[in-house]
Amino acid sequence: MAAYRPILAAATHITRRAARRRFSIISSLLLFSLLFPIFLYLLLGNVLASDPRLVPHAIRNAQSVLFITAHSDDGSLFFGPSILQSWGRKHVNRYVLVLSSGENSETNRLETKASCDQYSIPDKKCLILENKDLQAHRPWDEQLIQRILERHVTKWNVDLIITFDAYGISSHDENHVALSNSVQRFSNLHDHHNPVAYALQTKSMFRAYLSLLDLVPTSVPFTFRILQAMFLSVPEGYQTSLDGKIAIPPPKDGDVYGDKALIVTSWSRHVKAQEALRKHASESSWNRVLYSSLSRYMWFNDLRRM
Template sequence: MARKIRDSTIFKACHWFVGTRSRRRALLRVAVVILIIPLVLQWLLAYVVGRDARLLPPELLQAKNVLIVTAHPDDECLFFSPTILGILDRNRAINGGLLVMSTGNNYGLGETRKQELKGSCSALRINPSRCEALDHPSLQDNPKVWWDTELIKSKVKEYVEKWEVDAIITFDEGGVSGHINHRAVSAAVSEYVVGDEKAPPAYKLVTTAVLRKYTFLFDLPLTALSFSWRIITAVFYPSEKASPEVSSKALIANTWHRYQRTRNAFASHDSQYSWDRHLYMILSRYVWFNDLKRIPAKGMAS
């Protein structure tokens, strides 16, 4: 009896929503708006205002050598591709570099994944000569081991000096997926930037809740809320300069062409391709847009 009453209540509620033509029209309008807003925002950020300094700080767009620091081969295209392509495509004078802290050898595929990484770098316009996957005994892919942050710091500093890096991009404290190796990389880079006055400006990729992570473009309006004034002013008053306060964060979206290149980059990681990754390359917000926050440097207000 209780089930019948419950089912009847649900039926009545559904009938109320769609029971009249006016309500159906109202629901249709709401659905159209929900679909259109993310698409318009993506188009606006990718094609119209993407170069504006209030959305893509000069510290990144005007750098000479940008270094992306990750934990495993394929992190660069699963998480960072909108940022990598958004920067390197908009300023072709920039040299991109990728430093991966391990070969991803958790299943004995380290050498294969190192080779696959080169193809991914080429698709992302990173010169293979600046596409490095380390194979240190203390930095092996392991979802249960927190890596030595002092060791990571020394490696990051080594490549910053070697490649004359003037901007760094890495994970935030959540590591996007929560992987312990990702979080160790984030901690190490943050410690390096905070503790070394000579460290270049560094930005971290913002981690979101799992439900938001797999919402295609539908998370973009929520993400863009904190950038709303920047987006509006960028439309009417474009600028290539920004104050330090404005340079504290970034919002970068993929064009359709860059999204296709993201897929091409991940296709290079043949050993990692599986049915769920097919879905990921469509549904994940991280292949469509990135929001970054600057890591406060030594002596810099947070």
């Protein structure tokens, strides 16, 4: 038995070293998985926040932007980063058009106006419709939505529309889907005359609550563009007017980066988006507080051209 003791001691020593090494590797991987999303957020939300390879020409140079949503709190829940993308640029007109005020209409109207005010959107540019045919408990007429959209696009001289994609963030909400279908059809019917339209991309419920962690998989389709933005200068023809008052035409051969956008909000703007969401006090609940901190849509918007 004594002859085996050195072997047992050596085996125990090796096992302990392997366990410590495995723990060290796991700890390093966990630390990296936490720090890398933060690094990516600081890079995309500050250094590259307006780079034309991540935020296309149509979004950066828009003079009149329409955010069209189905319900009163949709803007604050999902579109905060996009709404705040042009925040502080006084020459840019931002409009919020809500198709339905809901059952508690007066309260929803006041809260939506307060939320718009947090985004520095004037009262006259924040419109909540009262239409008996656009109520949450009944299917929406997509042709009616198209007519409403066309009327306000003309009235406000809109050159950029941002709304839901075909899955409507929450696929069970038929109103979101009807709105997306209407904007898509509107864009297809008047392709060369209508404003550019972008749709917010729907992700799974699991990813929706990953907060900044989801910025890593979201950035994968933008990897080459991010590397270009980090190491190469802005291509000729993709600049933005310094004073913002002069609309720069798109590149001669079209915007090769115009198919998608990744808008990451800075910390100060994220706080402002949270404040805007809190204005919908009648919908306040513990899961809203959780959503405000953890939802990916409060931190960044992944858009695709419709």
